[in-house]
Amino acid sequence: MSSYLIHWNISDASLGTEELGHLEMVGTIVHQLTRNLTEEQQQESSFAPYFVDHTAGVYPQAASGAPWSAATMQVMGDPISDLCENLAAEQKARSTYDNILRLSDDPDVNDVIRFLRAREVVHFQRFGEAIEKLREHLDRRNVYLYNPSIEA
Structure with missing residues (x-):
């Protein structure tokens, strides 16, 4: 510092x-x-690819899908x-x-x-x-x- x-x-x-x-x-x-999405809602929405990778867990990423990285700092x-x-x-x-x-x-x-x-x-x-x-x-x-x- x-x-x-x-x-x-x-x-x-x-x-x-x-x-x-x-x-x-x-x-x-x-x-x-997202915690109460039905299976149909997950499949029909743009949330489906996220759900496949992370279920409904919170995974820091940009709206574009790029994951957060310390390289951004x-x-x-x-x-x-x-x-x-x-x-x-x-x-x-x-x-x-x-x-x-x-x-x-x-x-x-x-x-x-x-x-x-x-x-x-x-x-x-x-x-x-x-x-x-x-x-x-x-x-x-x-x-x-x-x-x-x-x-x-």
């Missing part, structure tokens, strides 16, 4: 825990929506690069939640998705604030000329 994060009053652990909580909430929604060890990556990830999650809301007509699902979307917006704002604090910490140096986490 970059020493800069210590000075920002940002807890990576609590943010990471909250993001895992998001995954748990979405997984719970998927489980609740980009970490450079450079605070500016990593914070920009975090900003992008929050916006992608917000966009995904927006798309779910466009497709869903289930009020219970939509309430949870709106909550998760609001958290992504807050996270985006906090990462933006962290970039500003990093810039201040670097005494207005051109932070793009070097990696501040390894070069003085």
Whole structure:
């Protein structure tokens, strides 16, 4: 962890825990929506290929079917690069939640998705604030000329 994060009053652990909580909430929604499907519903729906591989177990994957992988997380060890990556990830999650809301007509699902979307917006704002604090910490140096986490 970059020493800069210590000075920002940002807890990576609590943010990471909250993001895992998001995954748990979405997984719970998927489980609740699929646990009582009849055999006919499973065979007639686009859920059938998923069911063959995972029954009704929650298996993290993209809507396209690509499984979640740690390879989707980009970490450079450079605070500016990593914070920009975090900003992008929050916006992608917000966009995904927006798309779910466009497709869903289930009020219970939509309430949870709106909550998760609001958290992504807050996270985006906090990462933006962290970039500003990093810039201040670097005494207005051109932070793009070097990696501040390894070069003085």
